Each structure stands twice: as C-alpha cells, then as structure tokens.
Amino acid sequence: MEVQRNVPLKKHTTFQIGGPANYFLAARNKEELIEALNFAKEKGVAPLIIGGGSNLLISDKGYGGVAIKVQNAEIEIEGENVLAGAGLLLSSLVKRSFEKNLSGMEWAAGIPGTIGGAVAGNAGAFNGEMADSVERVEAYDIKAGKIIDMTREECRFGYRSSIFKNNSNLVILSAALKLEEGSGDNILQKIEANLQYRREKHPKEPSAGSCFKNISVEELPEGFFDKFPETKESVRNGILPAAFLIHSCGLKGEKIGSAQVSSVHPNFIVNLNGASAGDVLELISFVKKKIEEKYGLKLQEEIKILDNNS
Ligand SMILES: Cc1cc2nc3c(=O)[nH]c(=O)nc-3n(C[C@H](O)[C@H](O)[C@H](O)COP(=O)(O)OP(=O)(O)OC[C@H]3O[C@@H](n4cnc5c(N)ncnc54)[C@H](O)[C@@H]3O)c2cc1C
The missing domain is CATH 3.30.465.10 (Uridine Diphospho-n-acetylenolpyruvylglucosamine Reductase; domain 3)
Structure with missing residues (x-):
C-alpha cells in the first residue's frame, strides 16, 4: 500500500474543505485497513478515518497524523x-x-x-x-x-x-x-421517491449534509411550547427540526466568507466557492448563538468537526 504525503483532504470530503494530511493511505481491503491502522499506531498518532467524507469538516491546516481512506467495498x-x-x-x-x-x-x-x-x-x-x-x-x-x-x-x-x-x-x-x-x-418506488425528495429539497452546492442535530421534544425545557407556540406545528415524530429554528431566526442565506446557510435547506451549510473551514466554523457559532438567544436552546453539530490544530 502506498504511503502518500501531504495529500489535500479537500479532495476527500463532500464539503471540498480540508488542508493536507501528513500521511495518507487508501485501504482497498480489510488487510490493508488493518495494516494502515498499525502504521498509524507505529507513528504514535490516532488515525483519521475517512469513508465518503460526507459528514466531515476538516481544519484548513489539515491533519498532522495518518489519514486513512476506507475503500474495502466487498x-x-x-x-x-x-x-x-x-x-x-x-x-x-x-x-x-x-x-x-x-x-x-x-x-x-x-x-x-x-x-x-x-x-x-x-x-x-x-x-x-x-x-x-x-x-x-x-x-x-x-x-x-x-x-x-x-x-x-x-x-x-x-x-x-x-x-x-x-x-x-x-x-x-x-x-x-x-x-x-x-x-x-x-422498493424501486420508495427509492425513486426519496431521490426525488432530495433533488427538490437539498442544495446542490458542496456540503456535509445536515449540520445540526434535530432536537427531541423530550429534551426541551418545561414550558417551551407555551413560550414559543409557533414552534409546535413544526414537530414531526417527536422531533423539533433544527431547520425550522434556523429559518425562524431569519438565518436562511446568511453568509460568512464563502460559507452560507443554504437558502434551499436551512440546516445545510454550503461551500459557495472556496470556503475555508474557518468560515464554516464561524457560521456554525453564529447560528448557535442566534438560536440560543431566541429559544434558549443549544444546537449540537451533527457533522464531525476535525479542528484539532487550526
Ligand atoms: C447531500 C448530503 C445529504 C446527506 N443526507 C443525510 C441524511 O439524510 N441522513 C444522514 O444521516 N446523513 C446524511 N448526510 C451525511 C452523511 O452522508 C452520512 O452521515 C454518511 O453516513 C457519512 O458516511 P461517510 O462514509 O461519508 O462518513 P465520513 O464523513 O467519512 O466520516 C464520518 C465519521 O465517521 C467516521 N468513520 C467513517 N468510516 C468509519 C469506519 N470504517 N470506522 C469507524 N469510524 C468511521 C469518521 O472518522 C468520522 O468521524 C448527507 C450528506 C450530504 C453531503
């Protein structure tokens, strides 16, 4: 297995964001994956495991250790x-x-x-x-x-x-x-309906999917719906959607640098053109602050943030 150096991780994330990995290995089968993990262990670093890179925000400074792209697809x-x-x-x-x-x-x-x-x-x-x-x-x-x-x-x-x-x-x-x-x-009907829904409701720009977790109604503070009755109608299956909260704070389309709260789906942050991880992180903090100010709720990120050294 080839050990590559200084590989830009933005090529391996759907956000198209992320600086270089010091070491990069692509593991095409189980044996190679274990070999790559042992390589990281020998180097004394925790590996950064990347699958499709579709739920990841990686620092602009990249990753100083060993990034492993998992490709055992049997x-x-x-x-x-x-x-x-x-x-x-x-x-x-x-x-x-x-x-x-x-x-x-x-x-x-x-x-x-x-x-x-x-x-x-x-x-x-x-x-x-x-x-x-x-x-x-x-x-x-x-x-x-x-x-x-x-x-x-x-x-x-x-x-x-x-x-x-x-x-x-x-x-x-x-x-x-x-x-x-x-x-x-x-089966085909369900697959096509779900794909159609995504085509209509999800943004086309690079992203990592939903940025924040939805909130279970059970976790809401007592009296939340008395204080904010307008939120009640957005509840589906016991879940208060983060997208509703973000939209109702008027944050759709909000931009920092080249990162934007999608105007198509407010729980997606999109990379308009060359956004940095810093832009996205600032926008995440901004959204969280606004939601907390209005609703007293702390949104939690659904995406995995790797920001150990930026
Ligand atoms: C347009 C779009 C739509 C999306 N829609 C949805 C949706 O509807 N529902 C949903 O849940 N998600 C959605 N996502 C987010 C994402 O696609 C999913 O969460 C997906 O399952 C992440 O898989 P991945 O291989 O890309 O993980 P990665 O982003 O590569 O990794 C995510 C985390 O998992 C860890 N990881 C990856 N592989 C392994 C492994 N083999 N062993 C241990 N840890 C591992 C990584 O280290 C990282 O911490 C969407 C994303 C996009 C871009």
Whole structure:
C-alpha cells in the first residue's frame, strides 16, 4: 500500500474543505485497513478515518497524523443477510439490495457515504436508520491490536450516534445487516421517491449534509411550547427540526466568507466557492448563538468537526 504525503483532504470530503494530511493511505481491503491502522499506531498518532467524507469538516491546516481512506467495498448477499465492507458506498448497497428484492435500505438512497461512516453516525432518513438493519459489526480494536465482533447492542446506537462516533480506538471493518424480502416494484418506488425528495429539497452546492442535530421534544425545557407556540406545528415524530429554528431566526442565506446557510435547506451549510473551514466554523457559532438567544436552546453539530490544530 502506498504511503502518500501531504495529500489535500479537500479532495476527500463532500464539503471540498480540508488542508493536507501528513500521511495518507487508501485501504482497498480489510488487510490493508488493518495494516494502515498499525502504521498509524507505529507513528504514535490516532488515525483519521475517512469513508465518503460526507459528514466531515476538516481544519484548513489539515491533519498532522495518518489519514486513512476506507475503500474495502466487498459485499456478500445470502438470502436476507448482507455482509458489507466498511468502504462500500451506501448507493451500491441500495442498488444491490434492490436487485435482490431486499427491502430495508431504501431510506439511504441519495446519501453520499459509506457503510462505515453510516454505522458510526447511525445515519438515517425518512424514518429509517442504520441501527434498524445492523445485526453485528466487525471492528478493529487498535489498542488491543485485534479484530472484535460486536452485537447491535454493543454498538450503542442512538440518534446519529454510536460507540464508534467519538471513539478513535474502534474502526469498523464490515457490518452484517438483516434486510427483508420485498417487492421489487415497491422498493424501486420508495427509492425513486426519496431521490426525488432530495433533488427538490437539498442544495446542490458542496456540503456535509445536515449540520445540526434535530432536537427531541423530550429534551426541551418545561414550558417551551407555551413560550414559543409557533414552534409546535413544526414537530414531526417527536422531533423539533433544527431547520425550522434556523429559518425562524431569519438565518436562511446568511453568509460568512464563502460559507452560507443554504437558502434551499436551512440546516445545510454550503461551500459557495472556496470556503475555508474557518468560515464554516464561524457560521456554525453564529447560528448557535442566534438560536440560543431566541429559544434558549443549544444546537449540537451533527457533522464531525476535525479542528484539532487550526
Ligand atoms: C447531500 C448530503 C445529504 C446527506 N443526507 C443525510 C441524511 O439524510 N441522513 C444522514 O444521516 N446523513 C446524511 N448526510 C451525511 C452523511 O452522508 C452520512 O452521515 C454518511 O453516513 C457519512 O458516511 P461517510 O462514509 O461519508 O462518513 P465520513 O464523513 O467519512 O466520516 C464520518 C465519521 O465517521 C467516521 N468513520 C467513517 N468510516 C468509519 C469506519 N470504517 N470506522 C469507524 N469510524 C468511521 C469518521 O472518522 C468520522 O468521524 C448527507 C450528506 C450530504 C453531503
């Protein structure tokens, strides 16, 4: 496996933002992924794991350690059981499942990430999420230097989170999923409807998807809806959308440098043309400040920010 130096990470993120990685390795199979992780261990640094780079904001100064691009994209399907390499694109999984008349992954159509990134962040949309289908995860425990097999419960899935999200010691190698036999026509219809929704409602400019987590109604302070009755009608499935709060603060289209709160979907921050990570971070702070001033709520980022040295 080739060890590359000073590779611009903006080429590997959908935000098209990110300075150079000191070391960069692309792992095309499980063995190479483990070799790359051991290379980082020898260098004494935590690796930066990149799947599709579609949920990541990387500092303009880049990453001083070892960045590893996960590309082990094997897939095996037996009946309703799917074994997918961490580097398999969600779009490939959606396509292959449809070809086998397997239902359960339609919600993921149009999400530009990998299985590893989707499991780590428990990606979800249209009332579906990764945790619904994951049976087991094969992970590499860097400290122990061994492969471990984890049950769904051990993955500790939560809303856009899992044990992997903030644990740089555990790297997902593959995931075993259980899907359900379905009708090809129904599966295709759902996939097309979801893709159509994304084409209409999501911005075209580079981004990392939804920037902030939605807020569960259960987490709201007592009396919130008495104080802000206008927010109540935006609640869907027990969730107060961050997009509604941002929109209602008049922040749609707000710009700092070349970063903008999308005028199409206010929970997306987009890179208009050459935005820096600094622009995006300033805009994130600005949005959070405005939401806190108006509603007394602290928005939390859904995107993973790597800003260790900027
Ligand atoms: C236009 C657009 C629309 C989107 N829509 C949605 C949506 O509807 N729902 C949704 O949930 N998300 C959405 N996203 C965000 C993103 O695509 C998903 O969260 C996706 O699952 C991230 O996968 P990734 O491979 O790109 O992860 P990356 O961005 O590469 O990584 C994200 C995090 O996961 C970690 N990670 C990646 N691979 C591994 C691994 N193998 N082992 C351990 N950790 C790993 C990374 O280190 C990082 O911390 C959208 C993004 C865009 C740009």
